[in-house]
Amino acid sequence: MVCSPSGSAFSHHQEGCGVERGYLRLVEMPRYTLPTVVVLQMVTVGGFEDWLGHTISVKSRFCACRIAVLEFYLLWSSLCYNDNEEYRIGKIIGTLTSSHNWLLRTKTFQDERYKEREIMEQTIKFPVVNLSKLNGEERDQTMALINDACENWGFFEIVNHGLPYDLMDNVEKMTKEHYKKTMEQKFNDMLKSKGLEKLETEVEDVDWESTFYLRHLPQSNLYDIPDMSDEYRTAMKDFGKRLENLAENLLDQLCENLGLEKGYLKKMFHGTKGPSFGTKVSNYPPCPKPEMIKGLRAHTDAGGIILLFQDDKVSGLQLLKDGDWIDVPPLNHSIVINLGDQLEVITNGKYKSVMHRVVTQKEGNRMSIASFYNPGSDAEISPASSLASKETEYPSFVFDDYMKLYAGVKFQPKEPRFEAMRNATAVTELNPAASVETF
Ligand SMILES: O=C(O)CCC(=O)C(=O)O
Ligand SMILES: [Fe+2]
Numbered sequence: 001m002v003c004s005p006s007g008s009a010f011s012h013h014q015e016g017c018g019v020e021r022g023y024l025r026l027v028e029m030p031r032y033t034l035p036t037v038v039v040l041q042m043v044t045v046g047g048f049e050d051w052l053g054h055t056i057s058v059k060s061r062f063c064a065c066r067i068a069v070l071e072f073y074l075l076w077s078s079l080c081y082n083d084n085e086e087y088r089i090g091k092i093i094g095t096l097t098s099s100h101n102w103l104l105r106t107k108t109f110q111d112e113r114y115k116e117r118e119i120m121e122q123t124i125k126f127p128v129v130n131l132s133k134l135n136g137e138e139r140d141q142t143m144a145l146i147n148d149a150c151e152n153w154g155f156f157e158i159v160n161h162g163l164p165y166d167l168m169d170n171v172e173k174m175t176k177e178h179y180k181k182t183m184e185q186k187f188n189d190m191l192k193s194k195g196l197e198k199l200e201t202e203v204e205d206v207d208w209e210s211t212f213y214l215r216h217l218p219q220s221n222l223y224d225i226p227d228m229s230d231e232y233r234t235a236m237k238d239f240g241k242r243l244e245n246l247a248e249n250l251l252d253q254l255c256e257n258l259g260l261e262k263g264y265l266k267k268m269f270h271g272t273k274g275p276s277f278g279t280k281v282s283n284y285p286p287c288p289k290p291e292m293i294k295g296l297r298a299h300t301d302a303g304g305i306i307l308l309f310q311d312d313k314v315s316g317l318q319l320l321k322d323g324d325w326i327d328v329p330p331l332n333h334s335i336v337i338n339l340g341d342q343l344e345v346i347t348n349g350k351y352k353s354v355m356h357r358v359v360t361q362k363e364g365n366r367m368s369i370a371s372f373y374n375p376g377s378d379a380e381i382s383p384a385s386s387l388a389s390k391e392t393e394y395p396s397f398v399f400d401d402y403m404k405l406y407a408g409v410k411f412q413p414k415e416p417r418f419e420a421m422r423n424a425t426a427v428t429e430l431n432p433a434a435s436v437e438t439f
Contacts, residue, residue, distance in 0.1 A: 035415065051120040069234050128150065129146055131160050132162075133160075154319070154352050157336050159334050179210065199293060203292055204297070207294060207295060212281050215245070216237075217275055243335075243371045250305055253291060254343070258384070260386065265346065271375060278374075281369050283366065286363050290362060295366070301338065303341070304340050304375060305339060310368045319355065341418075342375055345382070345394045346384055381402070394418060
């Protein structure tokens with residue numbers, strides 16, 4: 001009988017190699033970072049038969065729970081003959097983290113872990129939408145899933161969205177190369193100049209990120225950005241165009257769910273010059289003291305709909321749900337969608353923009369490419385009449401006026417912004433701080 005699952009991912013620690021006897025360590029696999037590190041502690045040590053009837057504790061940063069050894073062994077043995085190691089590890093992590101059934105079958109959670117369990121349960125419920133199902137029998141359920149995500153999360157993740165994977169891989173590769181070549185030194189110089197190398201106290205007015213901005217619409221600035229290779233520009237142009245189409249399709253799906261005519265949102269975003277569409281390319285370098293500084297402080301996005309291509313190896317994006325910060329799980333080749341303040345206004349609060357932030361990580365450089373499909377600067381924004389209540393709660397304004405306000409108060413709650421826009425004279429009372437470059 002096999003004594004224990006083995007393989008490079010599961011290393012049965014040996015005495016003398018610095019790991020206590022009795023532990024199995026599931027090594028962090030770059031592609032599947034959700035549980036970060038799962039440690040399997042064998043309750044007893046010995047032959048496999050000795051383990052049967054016992055439970056092992058599984059610890060991750062989300063939960064600590066127990067699973068019967070037999071159950072774990074069955075799971076493992078159904079996989080260990082598959083030669084594809086990534087597949088095996090993915091399957092195991094998937095089962096340990098993404099299955100409600102597994103959670104239900106899990107015997108007990110320690111009481112003090114209750115909160116962590118709640119957060120984990122929210123994480124595994126994070127809405128993932130298979131967009132290809134919009135063309136098939138499951139269209140209605142898929143539209144309902146999108147609607148639920150817009151009403152209750154302000155966020156969802158899409159897969160099978162039609163963007164070619166090789167383009168995404170190329171964009172990721174070139175963005176990482178570009179960072180190494182032209183941005184990394186600048187970031188390190190910034191740390192020096194701002195005295196952030198030691199991080200002895202909590203920093204609340206700077207973000208641990210390195211960014212640059214590309215504008216696609218109404219006029220592209222792609223060829224004005226220095227230090228980009230022609231190849232990188234071409235890939236970003238193609239990527240931007242495809243995301244623009246995707247954003248417009250998604251807006252129409254939102255219209256359908258909201259009972260608005262097709263094209264309603266696009267038309268409202270149009271103004272006289274068409275929508276504004278831009279991409280913020282970010283890297284979040286490893287940070288020695290993640291507890292002292294955020295990669296990006298908590299905020300809601302000002303604009304319309306945001307499409308985020310995030311690193312599938314290094315996590316960090318979190319959204320605020322019912323008072324808890326929930327991880328937005330990295331998923332290979334997915335696009336994360338979230339709604340900005342304008343959609344909250346137009347839907348009169350039926351959909352909400354949701355606070356999110358990026359936490360820093362001790363290890364790994366996180367790439368994120370966020371594309372913002374926003375109203376044009378002179379677009380007039382107001383709650384859709386069919387969604388407005390008698391006493392319309394949300395204000396009407398010209399988008400640029402909202403952006404001028406937002407630039408100074410991005411990291412403050414959105415409600416005073418809406419209040420200020422309702423009463424234009426109150427705008428100055430918000431006392432905008434230093435302006436931030438944003439879409
Ligand atoms: O980098 C990310 O994951 C999120 C970026 C973001 O929220 C923003 O730029 O507004
Ligand atoms: Fe954001």
